[in-house]
Amino acid sequence: MSREGGSAGAQPNAEGRKPVTETVTPSPARRGRWAGPAPERAGFGGRFTTATSLGSVLNPVNSSIIAIALVAIGRSFGVGADATTWLVSALYVAxxxxxxxxxxxADLFGPRRIYVAGSMLVGIGGLTGFLAQSLTVLVIARVIIGLGTSAAYPAAMAMVRRQSERLGTPAPGGVLSALAIAGWTSMAVGPPLGGLLIAIGGWRATLIVNVPLAAISLLCALLWLPADERRERGTSSRLRTFDPAGMVLFAVVLISLLVFLMDLTSPRWWLLGVSVVLLGVLIGWELRNPTPFLDVRMLATHRALxxxxxxxxVTMxxxxxxxxxxTMWLEQSAHxxxxxxxxxxxxxxxxAAAGSALxxxxxxxxPLLAGTVALTAASASLLLLHADSPLWLLVATSVLFGLQNGLNAxxxxxxxxxxxxxxxxGSAAGLLRTFSYLGAIASASxxxxxxxxxxxDHGLHHLALILTVGSAATILTVAFDRELRRKPTPAKLPDHGK
Structure with missing residues (x-):
């Protein structure tokens, strides 16, 4: 019998009862307009890859586009740089x-549902920012955009995994690399796009652009991504497994740590102390929780992860x-x-984009070993630079960092x-992005x-020395990891009945 028929067409077993199944794929006749294609029809084709990648563009675009608009926003509201930087920090923290x-x-309620909900939040945040009449409202809009754009990447990774399980085949490498390429490409596009939008419609255009971008992402998700499986457990049952207390504790720990990292020139050590104490409380809570928000046992068991x-x-x-x-050194020292x-x-x-594809x-x-070696070489190359360095050496440095970006991402x-x-x-993919933002925020300090x-020059060389030592340590994490050398096991359909 075809698996597409789902439980509706299941035959009685030897005891006269229909078997219980959790995954149900509606027949074409019952499929609604916005239910998306059947998993077998979608496969890992171009539409599936495009739809999962589009949402992942929104976060890096919003991370980089704001840099061009900060000065104009400050003038509009009559505030200085110390106030407008909250627009950057708000999105990073969110x-x-x-x-x-x-x-x-996404793991609990289905990745497509969360992907769609996130796209809608991005549109709401963009419209709120466009209409904002105060910096406070604008910061709130950036938080909404940050939460909305947070959904796309972990939901996309979860969809790739579930599609692999549905089809019983490993996910093609091109699908995973498309997500990385989308992020790096959109980060590069952000600043020039911001400049163009400000020239056309002022800084508010950098917010309202989220509305059409979110609409395109939403439409592609509804038309091209297969619907989530139906679940035996109801919504209330799944909500009870969400662990809101663990989520709140995790958020407070992370926010206090991020605020501490934002200013290491005059560190507020009490914030670090709060982070450590609350981290201990979080670990104790999650160890006692049968369905933890942050699976501490999983992190302890899966040391490679x-x-x-x-x-x-460290890479980020x-x-x-x-x-x-x-870039700061190029302008201030190399002029x-x-x-x-x-x-x-x-x-x-x-x-970076070419390396990711190759x-x-x-x-x-x-590739990971090559990436960590390239990361170390790129960091060390900064030691060779001086204010009068030739152009070819600067271009070579840019290429070397691009190579490590493509390999490591x-x-x-x-x-x-x-x-x-x-x-x-889904949660593992989200946590990967969280660690990347920890690296991003620590870099500023x-x-x-x-x-x-x-x-x-002396500051650049001091920075390069620190980065080279940290990069060299990443080589060791790969060179002696036997698990990474193993071939991936074939995808299997999940047994949700356990």
Whole structure:
């Protein structure tokens, strides 16, 4: 019998009762207009890949587009840089907390539902920001956008996993690499897009652009992504397994840690102490909870997954130090214009996108080892730079960082996908993004510590030395990891009855 018939067409068993099944795929006749195609029809084709990748574009676009609008927003509301930076921090914090939360919800209620809900939130946040008459409302809008954009990536990873289980075949490497390419490409597009929108319609255009982008993402999800499975357990039963207390504790721990990392030049040690104490409370709570929000036992048992999180945090720390620190040095020490600095970043993003596409089918261990070596080499290359360095050396540095971006983004994502339990794919993917934002926020403080008031050669070299040591440590996490060398096991249909 075809699996597509679901439980509605199941035959009685030997005892005269219909077998209980949790996954039900409606027949074409019963499929609604917005239910999406059958899993077998969607496969891992271009429409499925496009739909899952589109939503992942929204977060990096909103992360980078705001940088161009901060000055104009400050003038509009009569506030300084110390106030407008909350627009950046608000999205980072909302995203860092929202990614694992959205992933947990995707695992419980279905990734397509959460993906759709996230797209709707992005549209609401964009409209709220466009209509904002105060900086406070604008910050709230950025929080809404951050929470909405948090849904796409973990939900997309969970959909890839479930589609793999439905079809009984491993997910193609191209699908996973498309998610990484979408993120890096959209991050590069953000600043020039922001400049164009401000020229056309002022800073408010950078907010309202989320409405059409969210609408396109929503429409593609409804038309091209298969519907989630029906569940035996009701909504109330699944809500009881969500662990809201664990979520709140996790959010408070993360927010206090992020605020501490935002200013290491004059550290507020009491915040770090609060983070440590609350982390202990969180761990104790989750260990006693049969359905924890943050599965501490899973992290302790799957040490390779925990290592991947830490490695990715270091990788993103280095990457963002390059994106923000190197560009700052180019303008303040090498005396390049903003436009010339932007052009020097182009090789980085082009090589990153090309590298991500090329290694899509090359396994995990090899590209990851090459990526960590490239990360170390790129960090060390900053030691060679001086204010009068030739142009070819600057271009080579940009290319080298682009190479490590492409290798590490896809291979760490693939490692997480392989190492995470199938039932926790969404929350595991969200937590991966949380660690990336920890690295991003820590990079700003590290740049401040090493550069001081002016980005000069000695500050760049001090930063490079720290980054090189940290990068070298990531090589060890890969070189001796036997699990990463193993071939992935074939996908199996989930047994939800257990």
């Amino acid at each position: 995203t860092a907390v929202g990614q694992p939360t959205a992933g947990r919800l 925990t290592t991947t999180y830490l490695r990715y945090a 720390l280095v990457t963002y130090c390059f994106l923000y620190g190197w 390049f214009s903003s436009s010339a600095t932007g052009l020097l970043m182009v090789p980085c993003f082009v090589v 290694i899509a089918r090359c396994g995990v261990w090899g 896809v291979s760490n994502q693939s490692a997480m996908y392989r190492q995470a339990p199938a039932s926790h794919t 590290l740049i401040s510590l090493t550069f001081g008031a002016q980005a000069e």
